[in-house]
Amino acid sequence: MRFELTRIPSVKTLLKNRWPQLLIWFAMLAGFLFAIQAGLFGTTVGNRNFGIVFVWIAWWAVLILVAVPFFGRGWCAVCPISLPGEWLQRGAIMAPPVKKPRWLNLRWPNKLRNIWLQNLTFTLVALFSSVILTTPKVTAIVLAAMFFLAIGMSLVFERRTFCRYICPVGGFIGLYAQAAPLELRVKDKQVCLTCKDKPCYNGTTVELRGSSQAGYGCPWDVFPGGLTKNTYCGLCMECLRTCPYDNIAVNARPFSADLAKPSTRMDEAFKAFIMLGAAMVYAGVFLGPWGTLKLAAYSVGTTAWSVYAVAFLGFIFVLLPASFLGAVWIGKVFSRVKTTLKKSFTALATALVPLGLMFWVAFSLSFVLTNAAYIVSSLSDPFGWGWNLFGGAAFPWQPMLTSVLVPLQTLVLVGGLLWTATTARKASLEVNISAVPVIVFSTAVTIAMLGLLL
Amino acid sequence: MKRSELLSRILIISGILLVLAVPFAAQGTRAQGVIEIHGRMAETGGWNPSTFQAKAGVPIHLRLTSEDVMHGFAIGQSDTPVVDVLPGQMTEMTITFDKPGTYTFYCTRWCGPNHWRMRGKIEVSGDTLESPEPGTAPLYMNLNLEIDAAHPAVVTPVGIPDAQRGKQFSGLLPAAYQSPDYYRSQSPAQAFEDLRADPILVSLKDAEIWDLVAYVWQSNSTPEGVVEGKRLFAQNCAACHGETGGGNGVFSGKIQALAGKIPANFTDPALMLGAAPALLQGKMLRGGMGTGMPSWGPILTEQQTWDIISYLYTFQFKENIARWGK
Numbered sequence: 001m002r003f004e005l006t007r008i009p010s011v012k013t014l015l016k017n018r019w020p021q022l023l024i025w026f027a028m029l030a031g032f033l034f035a036i037q038a039g040l041f042g043t044t045v046g047n048r049n050f051g052i053v054f055v056w057i058a059w060w061a062v063l064i065l066v067a068v069p070f071f072g073r074g075w076c077a078v079c080p081i082s083l084p085g086e087w088l089q090r091g092a093i094m095a096p097p098v099k100k101p102r103w104l105n106l107r108w109p110n111k112l113r114n115i116w117l118q119n120l121t122f123t124l125v126a127l128f129s130s131v132i133l134t135t136p137k138v139t140a141i142v143l144a145a146m147f148f149l150a151i152g153m154s155l156v157f158e159r160r161t162f163c164r165y166i167c168p169v170g171g172f173i174g175l176y177a178q179a180a181p182l183e184l185r186v187k188d189k190q191v192c193l194t195c196k197d198k199p200c201y202n203g204t205t206v207e208l209r210g211s212s213q214a215g216y217g218c219p220w221d222v223f224p225g226g227l228t229k230n231t232y233c234g235l236c237m238e239c240l241r242t243c244p245y246d247n248i249a250v251n252a253r254p255f256s257a258d259l260a261k262p263s264t265r266m267d268e269a270f271k272a273f274i275m276l277g278a279a280m281v282y283a284g285v286f287l288g289p290w291g292t293l294k295l296a297a298y299s300v301g302t303t304a305w306s307v308y309a310v311a312f313l314g315f316i317f318v319l320l321p322a323s324f325l326g327a328v329w330i331g332k333v334f335s336r337v338k339t340t341l342k343k344s345f346t347a348l349a350t351a352l353v354p355l356g357l358m359f360w361v362a363f364s365l366s367f368v369l370t371n372a373a374y375i376v377s378s379l380s381d382p383f384g385w386g387w388n389l390f391g392g393a394a395f396p397w398q399p400m401l402t403s404v405l406v407p408l409q410t411l412v413l414v415g416g417l418l419w420t421a422t423t424a425r426k427a428s429l430e431v432n433i434s435a436v437p438v439i440v441f442s443t444a445v446t447i448a449m450l451g452l453l454l
Numbered sequence: 455m456k457r458s459e460l461l462s463r464i465l466i467i468s469g470i471l472l473v474l475a476v477p478f479a480a481q482g483t484r485a486q487g488v489i490e491i492h493g494r495m496a497e498t499g500g501w502n503p504s505t506f507q508a509k510a511g512v513p514i515h516l517r518l519t520s521e522d523v524m525h526g527f528a529i530g531q532s533d534t535p536v537v538d539v540l541p542g543q544m545t546e547m548t549i550t551f552d553k554p555g556t557y558t559f560y561c562t563r564w565c566g567p568n569h570w571r572m573r574g575k576i577e578v579s580g581d582t583l584e585s586p587e588p589g590t591a592p593l594y595m596n597l598n599l600e601i602d603a604a605h606p607a608v609v610t611p612v613g614i615p616d617a618q619r620g621k622q623f624s625g626l627l628p629a630a631y632q633s634p635d636y637y638r639s640q641s642p643a644q645a646f647e648d649l650r651a652d653p654i655l656v657s658l659k660d661a662e663i664w665d666l667v668a669y670v671w672q673s674n675s676t677p678e679g680v681v682e683g684k685r686l687f688a689q690n691c692a693a694c695h696g697e698t699g700g701g702n703g704v705f706s707g708k709i710q711a712l713a714g715k716i717p718a719n720f721t722d723p724a725l726m727l728g729a730a731p732a733l734l735q736g737k738m739l740r741g742g743m744g745t746g747m748p749s750w751g752p753i754l755t756e757q758q759t760w761d762i763i764s765y766l767y768t769f770q771f772k773e774n775i776a777r778w779g780k
Contacts, residue, residue: 022462026469033473041477044492045519047542093462134542210456383477384544386488386517397543 002251004187006240015237015250018094021078029080032143034382039140043384047374047397049136050382055143056133058375061368063169064360072177076170077235081146082163085154086219095214096203103155108165108221114267118171119274123316125168126278127309130285130297160219163234175271176357177230178258183251184224184233184240191247192225200224200239200248215242224248229258231268256354256419262347262427269349270321276352276445277316279359283452287366320445324349327437337432347431348438351424355442358416359449362409366453370399409453417446490517493525493539493561496571501559504574510554510581518545525572526562530753536562554580558752564693567708570748592751594736597639601736607643607728611664615642616772620669623662626654627670637674638735642667642727642770668771675764679757683765686758690750695720699769713745720769727770731763738762 006012014020031054039051046052067075087093091101125132125142132138150162163170186192197205201224203217218224220234224243227233240248263269284290285297296304328344373395378384380393387393401408421439428435492502508514518527518539525539529549537545539561551557561572594601630636631649640648645667649655655663688697694709694717696702701719710716720726738759741749750759 018458026465029466030469030473033470034476037474037477043490044521045542045544048544087466092459093466094459095456383480385480386515387480 002253004249004251006248006250011250012240016241018241021237022093024078025080025083028078029083032080032147036140036143036147038382039136039138039143041383042136044136045384046134046136047371048378048381048384050378051136051139051143052134053371053374053378055139057368057371060364061372063173064364065368068173068176068180069357069361070180071182071235072180072230073173073233073235074180074182075173076163077237079163081167082150082154082160084147085151085162086160088151089154089158090216096209096216105158106156108157108161112165114265115165115171115174115271116267117165118168119267119270121166121168122171122271122278123274123313126274126281127312128300129282130294131300134298159217159221160234164220164232171271172275174231175268175275175353177233179256179354179357180230181253181255181257182235183227183230183253183257184235184237185227185249185251186225187247187249189225191245192223195225195245195247197244198223198225199242199244204242213242213244215239217242228261231258256423259350259353259423260426262350262430264343264346266342266346269346270317272349272352272356273320273324274316275356276359277312277320279356279363280445280449280452281312281315283359283363283449287363288452324352324438324441327441328433330437331428331434334436335433339431339433344431344433347427348424348433348435350427351420351435351438351442354419354423355416355446358412358419362412362416362449362453365409365412366405369401369405371397372400373397406454410450413446413450413453417442487513488515488517490519491527491574493518493520493527493572494522495566496568497566498522500572501561501574506574506576508551508576508578510551510578513548513550515548516546518547519543523565524563525565528560528562528753529576530558530560531755532557538563551576551578554578556752560753562689564704567705567712569693569705573752592736592739593638593732594739597730597732599730599733599736601733601740602742605641605725605728605733607641607724607726609643609646610723610727611646612661614772615661615664615668615770617665617668617672618772619662620665620667623655623658623666624669624673626658627666628652628654631670632673634674637670638731641730641733642671642767644730645670646727671764671767671771675767679761680765680768682758683761683763686754686762687765690753691762694746699766709746715745717745717747720766723770726767731760734763734766735759 006015035051035054037051038049038054042049042051063075089101089103089105090096128138132142146162146167149166153162153166154160192198199205199208199213199215199217201217201222204211204214208214215238218239219236220232222232224233224239235250237250240250285293288294292304293308296302296308299305325341325345328348329341331348332339332341332344374397376392376395377397380390380395381387382389420442421435424435424438424442428438489503489506491506494500494502516527518537520539520541522541524541526536527539527545527547528534528536532551534549535547537547539545555578557576557578559574559576561569563569565572627649631645636645646663649663649666650660655666658666687695687699692703694701694703694705696706696717699720701716701722703717706716718725737747738754739749739751741747741751754762
């Protein structure tokens with residue numbers, strides 16, 4: 001059940017032409033640089049600083065409530081962080097030049113061709129998040145560090161290695177993109193098999209440069225002909241531009257489509273635990289009534305924080321995976337089938353993708369609706385210097401939609417649990433074990449999350 | 455180079471430069487006369503900036519925020535309203551100083567054991583060259599009172615002296631004992647000794663003399679003054695001295711660890727009945743004594759100190775306790 005969006009001529013033109021994307025990039029890059037500036041030079045009061053408000057409230061709301069659930073890696077297609085690096089790497093912004101770029105163009109090491117590094121970067125950001133999320137300067141430094149790291153990596157390695165292997169955000173967007181109702185796929189795999197040059201992966205040949213078909217090989221290091229899931233496709237539309245056979249399609253599809261094929265990778269399984277666990281810890285720290293916990297999370301470097309960090313890491317990397325492993329093991333005992341425990345574990349961890357996504361949606365709803373009012377005032381006074389650009393500087397803070405928040409969160413969490421149960425059942429059929437213990441596990445963490453949020 | 459490539463490069467580069475230039479170009483457009491003050495607990499830095507300048511008659515606009523817990527902002531010896539300073543929020547206020555001089559601003563919320571150290575200075579300059587009013591030395595200096603010395607009451611009453619009962623004998627009281635000068639310079643215990651020795655009052659029992667002392671103390675205060683004193687006490691003193699004056703405020707444990715003894719217990723007759731109002735005022739104005747007692751001189755007006763003192767004696771005298779709701 002697919003609907004090919006690129007069959008609509010206007011959609012196809014918009015996606016193929018480089019200008020619409022470039023103009024969005026342009027706006028994003030300007031906003032991103034402005035956020036860094038605001039963080040560095042603006043007020044130190046977080047909720048009066050454009051940097052904090054636009055990154056952690058506005059962008060986060062759009063990302064987790066709209067972009068990821070509905071467009072998967074849609075954000076990656078317009079993200080500004082890797083752009084200057086990519087332009088430098090290519091030596092061009094629009095069309096490929098005839099000359100070869102002079103940079104190192106190294107291959108990313110094989111041992112690191114997984115998302116463990118992204119697991120690590122996300123965990124690092126998560127450990128310091130109380131400070132990053134509230135201190136404009138720190139936010140600015142983190143954003144700038146990502147920006148310059150992306151540029152540096154573009155000059156040393158080929159393609160978008162920062163996006164694929166380092167970006168702390170890219171890792172979980174990829175994981176949750178599997179559930180999104182949007183995909184880029186080839187129309188006919190046979191066409192790809194017989195295609196000689198594969199410009200979608202290699203870039204258009206020298207002779208074609210300068211033509212309307214000219215373009216780069218997949219920046220995300222993915223061969224479109226082999227795509228079976230969304231995880232590593234950045235939706236940059238480069239292959240749509242270069243395919244000589246018009247064989248690339250952007251499709252609308254049912255939610256959850258990629259999850260029917262369970263993952264076999266441990267790095268992806270752990271990404272699911274990290275995200276699930278981090279959402280729960282955040283709900284406790286940011287929305288819970290425990291002052292001591294909050295203080296510990298904020299007091300980076302103190303003993304209290306070290307205890308918090310160890311507990312956080314223990315919860316994410318030991319407690320959650322171990323109890324999940326226990327559930328998988330029980331399911332295996334009852335089925336008496338010879339699937340390895342590792343294979344069953346990674347397959348069933350796929351079921352945690354919708355649950356984790358819905359945990360994040362539920363958590364984000366409360367703090368986004370609580371703080372959305374700051375968007376108006378920080379637009380008018382981005383540096384907190386007492387400006388009033390659009391007349392909204394004095395816009396009063398007020399939580400929004402408080403009456404529907406709790407029912408909405410409950411709906412999201414219960415919906416997420418049902419979605420996970422369905423996914424777990426499908427995954428369990430693939431590896432021939434019982435899904436019941438995993439569904440019990442999911443129910444338990446959902447109840448815990450309900451308790452933390454409501 | 456293709457036209458589109460050139461155009462996109464121009465667009466991107468000029469755009470980036472434009473964005474980067476904004477904060478530098480816009481520095482000058484910061485609203486004039488705005489002073490942003492950040493509060494932190496004294497242990498981690500106090501007020502920042504802790505000193506700023508203003509001109510008499512020229513309004514200044516303050517933007518106040520806290521970087522940790524809730525603080526309060528007040529300016530000593532002025533009728534500027536007290537505002538709360540909250541983390542993550544901007545409290546804005548506009549103030550104008552009428553007279554040049556150095557003002558002290560301070561925290562009014564009990565933010566931590568060193569709460570009272572959260573102070574800063576406002577240097578208000580004036581156009582006129584008039585010299586500031588010559589200050590008068592506080593009474594304890596004129597009286598040569600040793601405010602650091604121990605001052606136990608040489609004699610204390612058996613029960614709680616009652617001003618209402620004392621009023622019955624007020625007809626016998628010589629005028630000298632009723633003047634404010636007498637009240638301010640004598641401790642209640644000294645007053646008792648004086649009255650006891652007075653031949654006119656020889657017929658009164660000791661308890662009745664004490665009642666008369668209570669009456670003298672009450673007649674030197676007004677109900678409004680005691681109410682104001684009670685308010686000021688709750689705001690500024692109760693954190694250490696306790697809401698009921700027992701020396702057991704929320705920070706008393708920390709003070710004890712610091713100074714080796716608890717804050718003064720105003721319910722203790724030996725301590726309070728041995729202290730003259732001028733002595734109490736001296737302790738208040740100067741502070742110190744090696745006990746963590748702040749100096750209130752730059753903050754409280756003279757009237758406010760007398761109001762607090764008249765409230766402090768309500769911990770000792772019965773009628774006052776009943777009359778002012780204590």
